[in-house]
Amino acid sequence: MCRHLAVLGPGSPIAESVLAPPHSLLRQSWAPRLQRYGTVNADGFGVGWYAPGDPLPARYRRAGPIWADESFADLARVVRTPALLAAVRDATAPGGDGEAAAAPFTEGRWLFSHNGALTGWPESAGALAAGLPPGVLLRLEARCDSAFVWALVRHRLLAGSPPGPALADTVRALDRAAPGSRLNLLLTNGSAITATAWGDTLWYLAAPPERVVVASEPYDDDPGWTEVPDRTLLSADREHLTLQGL
Template sequence: MCRHLAYLGPEEPLGRLLVEPPHSLYRQSWAPERQRYGTVNADGFGVGWYAQDDPVPARYRRAGPIWGDLSFADLARVVRSGALLAAVRDATLPGADGEAAAAPFAAGRWLFSHNGAIAGWPDAAAPLVPSLPPVDLLSLQARTDSAFVWALVQHRLRCGDEPADALGETVRRLAEAAPASRLNLLLTDGTSITATTWGDSLWYRTEPDSGTVVASEPYDDDPLWQEIPDRTVLTASRTGVLLAPLEDPASSPTLDSARAGTSPSPKEPCT
């Protein structure tokens, strides 16, 4: 399991959000309070942020633990942003992907993170493979379940889905293919935040003058933090937060075209 956080609001130093709070994402890398799976988040970290007048985010990612990177401490102290997404990655089996496996993943203006796991990976994900164009599979940023989830989300965004629909439909399909999966997803384009809860904790806090934070767990004791119910999609903008339930895939079949082995055209709606 991992921990992640997204922020949208007035410009702040990265460190004010990621390092300085008493239970910051930095501290959650070795002492998470609400993490139900895994014990230490030391297999990489990353932060993506948006600079003024530039829609394409910058990223800083490393394969090691966040507490071992002194350069990040300097960067977080001086770099300011009004929108960011950051994550620390749970310790997992050894692999060759290094920092390529560390969130946030990126494409164009988008930043993405997955907190969870596809149960039975990779076999359980096989029914969804035909729904992706071959080039998407060949372009996976890492050989991990999170990179595969990002490919599914990214494909739906290219097909014209709104962010909430892209995340929600991806979660429903994965939950049908691998019912024990944990699928807390986090997506931003620098102007909005979209997230799902499916199998693990997610919280948010929002204030008119302080912006909105969506995080795996609160980073302080502010009473404004609210826990998001399981199986929910959240959409946050600079004007407010909306919550909507995610439909149980058992009541709405979604894998028919994938099982039929068809791959949708990029010019047609996603199936």
């Protein structure tokens, strides 16, 4: 379920990464090429981006499909950014969370997205939820599994964990609690991207020092796209990209 991507590069319009490519997130919302679970990503979308001189990212999120939002098309055409994270959300069971369930989720400089699903949700999360302070649970933006996954990651980040271990430890804990979950996580602070491939597709396109893209699937047919092996932690900035087994 869901499709997402993160981009680091020189300043460019949001549309260049999210709307313009032939197989962009816009097209993936109704015709993904590699999506294994779900068919239509129409239950919300969002993009977070960084503006020069402001340490905190901005977000634009909506509960409906990305193709129906003409205001976003205008915004994406004119807003330039050196870094972004965007996602489209798979059609899901009815619920009242609306745009609060759409990625990216945020804390300080961080933007986060989850592509996948927790098996047995929400019962499977009980033991892990019990290990979080009550205030963390009360501040959940939505009652969906992705918001809960973000709560676990955010708790580790705020406790001082670097992004790689924060994602890796969260994925391992979730897999123990809910075996068979799909846990492709994507995290950026505008300077680096950290991601996990766990149960779903993940690709990257790197052209250092200019640009790096990490995405659920390639947004065009550039031969430079490389698939990330399953159960892998990816860490990237504008100069380097590394892969580590999980």
